[in-house]
Amino acid sequence: MLIWLLDLLRPYKEITTKLSLVHTDDHVADYAPESVAKWKLPAFKVTENHLALARRAWQAYRAETPKPCFDLLMTDLTALPRLRPALIALLEELPDSVTGLGASEMDILEFVNDGHTDPRIVEGARWLRNVFDENDAFDALLELGAHPAPPILLGDPAFDNEDRYFGRSEWKVTLTELGRSIFAREDDMWRHNRIYRWWGGTELTNERLWRWDRESRLLIAP
Known part of the structure; x- marks a missing residue:
């Protein structure tokens, strides 16, 4: 960076x-x-x-x-022309105000909703925004399928994830009912699951969940 x-x-x-x-x-x-x-x-x-x-x-x-990053958008950033779009792209990876998923995670759901079942193709959703690298996209895919109430299914849970990914066993990605509801922006991921992750220096939990309103481009405090 x-x-x-x-x-x-x-x-x-x-x-x-x-x-x-x-x-x-x-x-x-x-x-x-x-x-x-x-x-x-x-x-x-x-x-x-x-x-x-x-x-x-x-x-x-x-x-x-994330507030200091959001506040930076209100200042003059012309010295580094790429900084403003980069900050917005990062803020869009915060949990969405409606679905609870970040923009790249929603892109993954969109690929699956379009009928893609091969994880390597689904992982290619990262190129729509180019925020995640290959490892980030792979981790996001696994995490989405690992929740107690997952938005996607990754095939037989008895399969080893590495075997699935490298084609040594079958792994087809499909949307669950929750995944379809989230993709339609009719449900919230974190109403059904617990979240614990870091966004920069911000610890995100269900009790301390900063969100991003993609329509108004506003940061929503817990």
Whole structure:
């Protein structure tokens, strides 16, 4: 994460004075370093404004609640053009105000609702938002199927998850009745299950459940 790296390097002026930022709409990690080095894109010297904003953003993400991240959206973030959409994308991963699931989890349900049953295809829902990496998507898929009242079924629970994933045993992903209700935005995941996870520095539990209203783009406190 860029803000983490800039905040980490901030005390080392001998390094930061040599840094430049290059903004691109492409996903740089998809290309070999030698290829990226040949790109002719504008480079901007890293200034104290960049470093100060990165520090504010990193501290906000590490805070005990998502509110500092939400409050950052009300400030000038132009020094780091990708920061605003990144913050919004992260906030959208908070439990939804209606369904209780984050945006990427809802994308997984959408893929299953569309008839995809192969877990490797369902996991590809992560590309719709590009917030989760492959491991995150795999973990989210397993977690959705592991709850006492799951929104998805992962096949025979006696099967080993690793065997299923690598095709050594059958694993078909299907929606449960609860999953269909959640996908239709008619039920709340955490009305039927317990939640315990971290969003940045925020501990999310049923009793301390911060949510995101996707329609109004508002943060909802517990």
